[in-house]
Amino acid sequence: MNSPTTLGLFRRQLDKGFRSLRFTPTLEVAFVNDHQRRRLAFTRTGMLLAAVFYTAFIIINVSFGDGAIWTPIAIFRGCAILSVLLMMHVISIVPESWRDGLIISFYIAFALVLTTIDIQVAKSGGVQHYEGMIFAIFHCCLFSGLLLRPCISVIAAMVSTYVGISLLFELPGDRLGFQALFLVLAAMMGAVGVYLTEHRERDNFLRRQMMSIGANFDELTGLASRAAFDRYLRQYLRQAALHDSEMEALILVDIDHFKQLNDTRGHDTGDKCLRLIADMLGSTINGDPEAVARWGGDELIAVMPVDSAVQLEAELNDLRDQINHLHMSNPGAPRGILTVSIGALLIQPAQRMEEKLLFRQTDAALYAAKEGGRDQVVIRHAEASWNIQTLPGRRSA
Numbered sequence: 001m002n003s004p005t006t007l008g009l010f011r012r013q014l015d016k017g018f019r020s021l022r023f024t025p026t027l028e029v030a031f032v033n034d035h036q037r038r039r040l041a042f043t044r045t046g047m048l049l050a051a052v053f054y055t056a057f058i059i060i061n062v063s064f065g066d067g068a069i070w071t072p073i074a075i076f077r078g079c080a081i082l083s084v085l086l087m088m089h090v091i092s093i094v095p096e097s098w099r100d101g102l103i104i105s106f107y108i109a110f111a112l113v114l115t116t117i118d119i120q121v122a123k124s125g126g127v128q129h130y131e132g133m134i135f136a137i138f139h140c141c142l143f144s145g146l147l148l149r150p151c152i153s154v155i156a157a158m159v160s161t162y163v164g165i166s167l168l169f170e171l172p173g174d175r176l177g178f179q180a181l182f183l184v185l186a187a188m189m190g191a192v193g194v195y196l197t198e199h200r201e202r203d204n205f206l207r208r209q210m211m212s213i214g215a216n217f218d219e220l221t222g223l224a225s226r227a228a229f230d231r232y233l234r235q236y237l238r239q240a241a242l243h244d245s246e247m248e249a250l251i252l253v254d255i256d257h258f259k260q261l262n263d264t265r266g267h268d269t270g271d272k273c274l275r276l277i278a279d280m281l282g283s284t285i286n287g288d289p290e291a292v293a294r295w296g297g298d299e300l301i302a303v304m305p306v307d308s309a310v311q312l313e314a315e316l317n318d319l320r321d322q323i324n325h326l327h328m329s330n331p332g333a334p335r336g337i338l339t340v341s342i343g344a345l346l347i348q349p350a351q352r353m354e355e356k357l358l359f360r361q362t363d364a365a366l367y368a369a370k371e372g373g374r375d376q377v378v379i380r381h382a383e384a385s386w387n388i389q390t391l392p393g394r395r396s397a
């Protein structure tokens with residue numbers, strides 16, 4: 001999902017908006033997965049808070065009420081605390097795909113037990129309380145971590161459970177109507193809260209993804225950024241050193257007389273050429289997205305496994321030929337067409353060297369290609385004893 005081509009998808013979705021709380025199918029799947037991953041800690045905290053609230057209710061009731069501990073309501077609250085704590089544990093160990101179903105069943109079961117106990121109290125002459133239900137509805141909206149649609153279904157099921165069971169036990173209609181009205185209002189308030197929270201979460205998700213892609217990929221060419229390539233190369237060489245049967249090549253590609261191309265045909269054409277060459281290099285390397293990067297300006301860099309120097313030379317000359325055969329005009333260049341110079345460094349199996357030294361030697365190969373007349377490939381073998389030097393006219397890596 002995290003690739004330069006998806007940057008446009010995220011941007012378009014952000015521009016288009018998502019008032020109905022739905023992204024395009026690809027982004028929707030990514031968002032739901034991200035939401036599932038992130039919300040576990042949040043839901044667990046919500047469950048813990050519920051347990052703390054219920055404990056506080058018991059303490060307040062016992063301290064400021066009649067002092068009786070073994071009342072039905074206190075026993076119910078004790079059971080609620082235990083089931084909430086159990087649920088906290090269970091949602092952490094079940095597979096992610098089960099989590100929503102479990103949370104939904106938990107709230108509906110909770111509403112069922114809450115209503116049944118309330119009715120028992122009312123039938124034995126007490127007053128049927130609906131405050132517990134309001135608490136449960138708000139708790140579901142604030143802490144369940146459910147997205148709006150499943151959340152609305154759950155709170156609708158909770159209110160229906162309350163009204164349905166109350167009707168079944170023929171509780172006084174006027175009182176029930178009054179309580180149902182309050183429950184519906186609480187559910188509506190909760191749903192608005194969930195809508196606003198989910199909208200903000202979706203917005204954050206799009207922006208976060210875009211920032212992450214922006215930090216890792218170059219916007220113009222769609223190739224990896226220099227920083228992403230640095231990280232990738234370090235990891236890549238470490239792994240390559242483990243399988244010491246394969247040679248690796250570090251490749252620098254630089255457009256010849258690019259300044260003249262910009263000056264004579266304009267920056268937009270320059271950009272187009274850069275993108276084209278980036279695509280062609282990407283196809284030649286055909287590896288991970290981070291294996292080809294924009295090194296800076298008109299220089300592109302890549303790393304790839306190779307069987308032999310002959311194979312590498314053939315592949316790079318093939319790339320150079322393909323660019324020649326585009327016959328794109330570069331009026332400022334001596335031959336009048338777009339060409340590139342390529343410098344490559346062959347790294348022997350298990351040859352360990354500082355990346356800085358590898359970059360400098362690759363740069364030296366590119367410099368030799370430029371000095372040799374441009375539009376050519378120069379391949380060098382990596383040398384651990386290579387004398388660190390800054391070549392005249394080239395920047396140091």
Ligand SMILES: Nc1nc2c(ncn2[C@@H]2O[C@H](COP(=O)(O)OP(=O)(O)OP(=O)(O)O)[C@@H](O)[C@H]2O)c(=O)[nH]1
Pocket residue numbers: 220254255256257258259260262266267268269270271274296297298370374
């Ligand atoms: N269109 C475009 N030009 C860029 C971009 N980044 C850097 N450049 C230009 O690339 C040119 C690089 O020129 P130089 O590296 O000096 O050399 P060159 O003209 O390519 O000549 P040689 O490399 O010596 O063959 C400069 O004119 C930069 O302005 C970019 O993103 N788009």
